[in-house]
Amino acid sequence: MSWTDIGALTDIPLRGARIVKTPAGCIAVFRTDEAEVFATSNKCAHKGGPLAEGIVHGKQVTCPLHNWVYSLETGEAQGADEGSIATYPVKIEDGRLLLDTDAVAARNAA
Amino acid sequence: MQKLVVIGAGMASGRVLEHLFDTAPEAFDVTLFNAEPRGNYNRIMLSPVLSGEKTFEEIVTHDDAWYADNKVTTRFGEKVTKIDRDRKVVVGENGEVAYDKLIIGTGSAPFIIPMPGHDLPGVVAYRDLEDTNAMIDASAKPGGKAVVIGGGLLGLEAAAGLRLRGMDVTVLHIMGHLMERQLDEAAGYLLKQDLEKRGINVMLKAQTKCIEGDGKVERVLLEDGTVLEADIVCMAVGIRPAATLGQDAGLEMGRAIKVDAQMRTSDPDILAVGECVEFDGNLFGLVAPLYDQAKVLAKTLLGEDDAFKMRELSTKLKVTGCDLFSAGDFAEGDAREDIVFRDPKRGVYKRLVIEDDKLVGAVMYGDTADSNWFFGLIKDGSDISEMRDTIIFGPAFQGGGAAAADPLAAVAALPADAEICGCNGVCKGTIVTAIEGAATTLDDVKAITKASASCGTCTGLVEQVLAVTLGDSFEAKAEKPICKCTDLTHEDVRRLIKSQELKSQPAVWQQLAWKTPNGCHVCRPAINYYLLADWPLDYQDDLQSRFVNERNHANIQKDGTYSVMPRMWGGMTDPDELIAIAQAAKKFDAVVKVTGGQRIDLLGIKKEDLPAIWSDLNDAGMVSGHAYTKGLRTVKTCVGSDWCRFGTQDSTGLGIKLEKRLWGSWTPHKVKLGVSGCPRNCAEATCKDVGVICVDSGYQIGVAGAAGMDVKETERLIDVATEEEAIEWTVAFVQLYRENAKYLDRAYKWVAKVGLDWVKETLDDPATRAALIERFDISQSVYQHDPWAEHVENRKAQYAPLADLTTEAAE
Numbered sequence: 001m002s003w004t005d006i007g008a009l010t011d012i013p014l015r016g017a018r019i020v021k022t023p024a025g026c027i028a029v030f031r032t033d034e035a036e037v038f039a040t041s042n043k044c045a046h047k048g049g050p051l052a053e054g055i056v057h058g059k060q061v062t063c064p065l066h067n068w069v070y071s072l073e074t075g076e077a078q079g080a081d082e083g084s085i086a087t088y089p090v091k092i093e094d095g096r097l098l099l100d101t102d103a104v105a106a107r108n109a110a
Numbered sequence: 111m112q113k114l115v116v117i118g119a120g121m122a123s124g125r126v127l128e129h130l131f132d133t134a135p136e137a138f139d140v141t142l143f144n145a146e147p148r149g150n151y152n153r154i155m156l157s158p159v160l161s162g163e164k165t166f167e168e169i170v171t172h173d174d175a176w177y178a179d180n181k182v183t184t185r186f187g188e189k190v191t192k193i194d195r196d197r198k199v200v201v202g203e204n205g206e207v208a209y210d211k212l213i214i215g216t217g218s219a220p221f222i223i224p225m226p227g228h229d230l231p232g233v234v235a236y237r238d239l240e241d242t243n244a245m246i247d248a249s250a251k252p253g254g255k256a257v258v259i260g261g262g263l264l265g266l267e268a269a270a271g272l273r274l275r276g277m278d279v280t281v282l283h284i285m286g287h288l289m290e291r292q293l294d295e296a297a298g299y300l301l302k303q304d305l306e307k308r309g310i311n312v313m314l315k316a317q318t319k320c321i322e323g324d325g326k327v328e329r330v331l332l333e334d335g336t337v338l339e340a341d342i343v344c345m346a347v348g349i350r351p352a353a354t355l356g357q358d359a360g361l362e363m364g365r366a367i368k369v370d371a372q373m374r375t376s377d378p379d380i381l382a383v384g385e386c387v388e389f390d391g392n393l394f395g396l397v398a399p400l401y402d403q404a405k406v407l408a409k410t411l412l413g414e415d416d417a418f419k420m421r422e423l424s425t426k427l428k429v430t431g432c433d434l435f436s437a438g439d440f441a442e443g444d445a446r447e448d449i450v451f452r453d454p455k456r457g458v459y460k461r462l463v464i465e466d467d468k469l470v471g472a473v474m475y476g477d478t479a480d481s482n483w484f485f486g487l488i489k490d491g492s493d494i495s496e497m498r499d500t501i502i503f504g505p506a507f508q509g510g511g512a513a514a515a516d517p518l519a520a521v522a523a524l525p526a527d528a529e530i531c532g533c534n535g536v537c538k539g540t541i542v543t544a545i546e547g548a549a550t551t552l553d554d555v556k557a558i559t560k561a562s563a564s565c566g567t568c569t570g571l572v573e574q575v576l577a578v579t580l581g582d583s584f585e586a587k588a589e590k591p592i593c594k595c596t597d598l599t600h601e602d603v604r605r606l607i608k609s610q611e612l613k614s615q616p617a618v619w620q621q622l623a624w625k626t627p628n629g630c631h632v633c634r635p636a637i638n639y640y641l642l643a644d645w646p647l648d649y650q651d652d653l654q655s656r657f658v659n660e661r662n663h664a665n666i667q668k669d670g671t672y673s674v675m676p677r678m679w680g681g682m683t684d685p686d687e688l689i690a691i692a693q694a695a696k697k698f699d700a701v702v703k704v705t706g707g708q709r710i711d712l713l714g715i716k717k718e719d720l721p722a723i724w725s726d727l728n729d730a731g732m733v734s735g736h737a738y739t740k741g742l743r744t745v746k747t748c749v750g751s752d753w754c755r756f757g758t759q760d761s762t763g764l765g766i767k768l769e770k771r772l773w774g775s776w777t778p779h780k781v782k783l784g785v786s787g788c789p790r791n792c793a794e795a796t797c798k799d800v801g802v803i804c805v806d807s808g809y810q811i812g813v814a815g816a817a818g819m820d821v822k823e824t825e826r827l828i829d830v831a832t833e834e835e836a837i838e839w840t841v842a843f844v845q846l847y848r849e850n851a852k853y854l855d856r857a858y859k860w861v862a863k864v865g866l867d868w869v870k871e872t873l874d875d876p877a878t879r880a881a882l883i884e885r886f887d888i889s890q891s892v893y894q895h896d897p898w899a900e901h902v903e904n905r906k907a908q909y910a911p912l913a914d915l916t917t918e919a920a921e
């Protein structure tokens with residue numbers, strides 16, 4: 001694991017998201033609760049909608065383009081829609097956000 | 111006898127000594143250092159001491175006699191400054207002591223935010239008896255004021271204690287709800303209400319800037335300019351392990367002193383226990399696991415086998431009357447299922463989180479009677495599939511036969527005098543009588559008995575009574591609930607937000623018994639709109655509850671870029687605006703399109719460029735065209751009497767006036783206007799939400815037209831003689847629509863529901879019109895600001911990526 005500092009927890013609004021640009025594409029980092037974050041691919045499995053722009057509710061996000069709903073924990077599309085997005089380890093330490101860039105790179109190589 | 115030295119007479123090390131003396135009283139010759147000038151006391155009971163419910167003497171756990179009986183050499187009030195591992199001695203302020211075995215139990219130090227003024231006398235933390243006494247002393251002054259920074263467990267216990275001692279207390283919390291580590295928003299909302307009822311002022315999202323005073327604390331300043339007077343400031347914002355002794359001695363460290371499951375540090379003769387240790391990546395802040403550690407440590411010292419294991423923790427707040435409980439992992443997810451129970455009348459909220467047929471978390475507020483039972487289920491990992499349907503009602507409901515398992519059977523089993531509607535005091539018998547009379551629908555029951563006519567949360571129960579009494583002939587109501595988060599319809603929710611004066615989203619979720627913790631993408635934008643429309647001055651618009659276009663003030667395109675469309679008042683523009691638009695289009699590589707709404711669209715703009723292009727357009731005097739909102743879009747006009755040989759009135763001028771009056775307002779769906787200079791109607795005014803046709807005698811105002819998925823001609827609202835009246839009626843109509851329509855109903859759909867006659871009758875009264883216009887203007891005082899300029903100034907950073915790792919990783 002290679003934990004990389006990507007910013008402060010408070011840089012992301014509650015129930016909002018920000019993106020991180022990586023060589024493997026854009027990662028969306030979601031803040032679902034005061035101190036709870038998830039990182040996933042920013043690209044909707046349907047038609048590539050930017051998930052960081054979706055409405056965040058519970059531990060889910062709704063794609064802004066055609067309303068697919070994803071679990072941020074598993075990356076699986078919910079309900080009748082079928083598809084999934086990659087999820088990546090991210091953690092909060094002393095108010096900073098750490099992303100596992102090895103996992104991001106591994107996903108890219110795979 | 112082996113020499114055992116203990117650093118710190120705290121809750122954890124105290125337990126270690128108790129175990130040692132119980133099992134092997136003669137094994138060690140003990141020396142005990144403590145920086146505090148006293149021996150062991152029950153630190154967690156400082157809160158009742160602060161509030162005056164207990165004395166300090168009552169919370170002492172080991173008194174002088176106890177230390178004497180166990181032949182402990184006590185060195186209280188003496189800090190250990192160094193551990194010399196080579197010589198195996200501990201260096202205290204008053205001299206050295208040699209050890210065979212050493213225990214570090216130094217606990218934590220409170221974290222003090224290093225803001226200006228943090229070192230003024232009168233600024234205290236909340237950790238020991240000295241802090242507690244300082245607060246008690248401050249409360250002796252009549253009418254004294256206290257500010258507590260931090261709305262976690264400790265801060266709130268301090269606040270409650272100071273309040274009980276008669277102080278005027280304000281809690282400043284940086285997060286959006288209290289105790290966010292332990293509670294979800296709904297429980298945090300109830301807790302805040304309860305504290306406020308007790309006279310404690312709670313300020314959320316409060317950013318403290320500095321503390322000021324002349325020689326002692328006098329006031330606290332917030333970033334937003336608020337000034338709070340203070341005789342004492344208690345900073346309870348967190349703790350840091352007190353682990354420097356271990357670090358200086360070269361022990362293996364993480365964020366604290368690392369220990370193995372036997373509580374040994376990297377030096378086999380040194381053990382550590384309590385908040386100063388890190389085990390398997392975990393730090394500690396509650397006593398339950400520390401007691402487990404103490405037991406293991408004692409066994410390790412005596413050469414017995416045992417291992418420390420992490421276990422589930424639960425939290426309660428020691429404030430009398432604020433019953434809360436939180437345990438396990440209560441954040442919800444998808445493999446997980448939530449069971450939520452809310453009783454708005456009693457202020458009760460319970461939420462259980464279930465995963466794989468096991469209870470994994472629980473949050474409760476207002477009624478924690480069953481918390482131990484739930485906590486047991488979490489700890490044991492019990493299979494709860496059998497009792498899933500009724501588990502939320504607690505142990506009393508389990509194994510209770512049919513009535514417990516089937517809700518309909520449960521309702522059928524209720525006696526006639528069981529109360530169904532708490533607000534109106536209607537019992538089951540009354541409802542059954544009404545149904546046996548003639549009532550066959552929910553609305554009938556409402557009309558006859560008033561059941562479910564107030565807060566509406568018993569609607570489901572009333573329907574069940576209907577179902578039980580009528581059997582198959584009962585059909586559930588046709589109007590659908592907003593979404594799966596609630597049983598209420600849009601109309602219900604709008605009415606209840608007004609009648610119960612609900613002014614925040616958590617208030618709506620709690621008081622209207624939402625079934626999910628914080629809504630979904632369907633209800634959140636609707637509730638956000640209702641709240642901002644009904645309480646423009648009280649409610650803070652929530653960008654995270656808005657669809658992307660309204661959050662980013664531009665229309666998202668299928669490739670993730672955006673379109674940018676500045677306002678062109680009434681379709682008028684001039685060379686300077688056109689030049690600025692052309693330059694912006696070149697600079698940001700935009701595709702340019704003339705829209706059907708008489709203005710120019712710049713397409714294909716990247717998100718990170720939005721603030722820059724807005725700034726350029728702002729500089730040329732242009733503002734957002736709101737082409738992305740449920741709000742005022744365009745006012746289409748024709749050239750009118752200014753140029754046209756048939757024009758009867760200044761249609762362009764009136765259009766511009768209307769647009770300048772209405773822009774910026776949020777509405778249930780988009781609102782488009784048209785003003786044509788004569789009945790030839792070149793501005794297509796007769797298919798708009800509001801369309802004005804100018805005629806010789808004045809202005810014909812039509813409303814409720816449509817030209818999208820449905821096409822429909824406007825219906826005449828009124829004919830007026832002057833421009834002022836035309837504006838007055840238009841504004842009043844728009845406000846009536848704003849206050850009453852269901853979210854996402856265009857004006858024509860809403861008018862079809864309420865009837866044009868009702869709209870006409872209502873607006874016919876000049877006083878009503880004036881009141882509507884006044885409320886519209888109050889809302890405009892908040893919302894008629896160019897969002898582009900505002901975002902360029904305050905939210906620019908949000909448009910850029912959080913981080914760019916493409917360059918770093920490429921190396």
Ligand code: SRM
Binds near residue numbers: 703704737
């Ligand atoms: C740009 C424009 C087309 C054009 O190139 O001319 C346009 C573009 C869109 N329209 Fe429109 N409408 C445009 C004029 C119209 C008109 C004509 C008019 O305003 O005179 C109509 C018919 C009148 C009406 O409003 O009903 C119109 C009826 C719709 C509808 C159907 C609304 C309905 O209630 O039936 C939608 C869908 C919706 O809002 O849910 C829609 C939705 C859209 C959206 C926002 C689709 C979307 O959700 O992404 C398009 C955004 C494209 C973009 O990124 O900019 N657009 N749209 C026009 C912008 C006008 C402006 O200056 O603001």
Ligand SMILES: Cc1cc2nc3c(=O)[nH]c(=O)nc-3n(C[C@H](O)[C@H](O)[C@H](O)COP(=O)(O)OP(=O)(O)OC[C@H]3O[C@@H](n4cnc5c(N)ncnc54)[C@H](O)[C@@H]3O)c2cc1C
Binds near residue numbers: 264
């Ligand atoms: C007001 C309050 C209310 C609380 N309520 C609860 C609750 O309801 N439930 C719960 O589970 N937990 C509660 N806690 C937390 C709980 O008190 C702590 O988790 C617990 O006291 C930690 O025990 P410890 O032995 O690690 O440290 P401590 O009890 O802090 O003991 C450490 C001791 O070491 C001494 N020391 C430090 N450095 C040195 C040195 N260099 N030389 C000599 N001595 C030193 C300190 O003076 C201190 O006396 C509360 C805490 C406070 C302050």
Ligand code: SF4
């Ligand atoms: S008619 Fe409107 S919504 Fe449909 S494709 Fe054209 S711009 Fe988009």
Ligand code: FES
Binds near residue numbers: 064065066
């Ligand atoms: S692109 Fe995400 S739902 Fe279509």
